[in-house]
Amino acid sequence: MERKKILLGVTGGIAAYKAAELVRLFVKDGFDTSVIMTAAATNLVAPLTFESLSGNPVHVDLFKQGAGKIRHIELARRPSMIVIAPATANTLGKIASGIADNLLTTVVLAASVPVLLVPSMNVDMYNHPRVQDNLGRLKDCGYLIMEPDEGELACGVEGRGRMPEPEKIARFVLDILKIKKDYVSKKVLVTAGPTREPLDPARYLGNYSTGKMGFALARAFRERGAEVCLVHGDTAILPPAGVEAIRVNTAMEMLGEVEKRFDRTDIVVKAAAVADYRPAECQDRKIKKGDRITLELVPNPDILAMLGARKEKQVLVGFAAETEKLIKHAMQKLRAKNLDMIVANDLTIEGAGFATDTNKVTVITHDGKIREIPLMSKYEVAHRLLDIIAETWL
């Protein structure tokens, strides 16, 4: 069997010397390991060290020619995973901004495999709002981040910023790569985020959905091998790499995009918060300030119910956002919309529902079976939901 390939990016932090041990561990774990160094990293450790430990050539130069192939694309396609350890503030900032000015950042931009970033730097640099903001944006884009350890730093001060020990990083990588590939050749449609219903040229009716739950689902399906289309409303976060992302505004636009694709889809998961009503009319001119006004709202089509009425072979999964009688209301939606599964979201629980990084849900399948998923990150919830779909329908 072909060995799993791993690509290690080494950037110019003092912990670069620890990356040599990481290469040794990857090779010991059976990975075919390649290394890309930034020019700064070559000032700290000689490329020959990594070459000797990995048994593969070390890549540094973006413009070096290699057997007629486009180097960064080739390097991005080959591995099962990319690990950047240590990842300096500079490299994190570049990746967060989509800058590709060296071989490593170019490869990362072209990659659709999981990328693990292992930040390592001085504690004040690590705590700097710009660095924290970049880490937040990277997480939202689907990059995996390993938090640095606390302890004595190379600069002599104590604090968080130390690169975790190579053994810890290697174990983390092994855990991630155990991700199953049980959705290969499945076509999946996920909806996410809010819809916006225009009221006048300046205003709309919306809701608090950020798209985090739906984007995490799209990412998990993609990682497990599915071909994913993500139809989403306006969000501040970026869609995960490797999925077809289609942005819509209104419920009617979402309906159009979903209907177009439904027949050639195997699994639909509707995590979007779709407006149940829209203004009867969108005014041409901005509504002037005055006394009380009354808005006339008309119902939007229920996209999920329409799919339920039309479905043949598809597995149809809905969400239910509730503030009371969670199970009763979710069960009613499951039956009324002819769903195979519903994910009930109790909005009154702290850390669950809209705009949180975590969620706690109750899953009800068509046979009436109820499963509780405790509070965990939306990404982990997404994988649990995929486990249930896979064990029930694949």
Ligand code: PMT
């Ligand atoms: O995006 P986040 O900030 O991460 O928040 C996640 C979430 C809270 C939005 C998500 O977990 C969630 O619960 N999504 C469903 C929200 C919702 O609209 O629930 P509902 O009970 O009103 O609708 C039930 C189902 O019907 C949903 O799958 C919904 O997508 C669908 N629906 C609703 C109305 C409509 N007109 N068309 C629909 O398809």
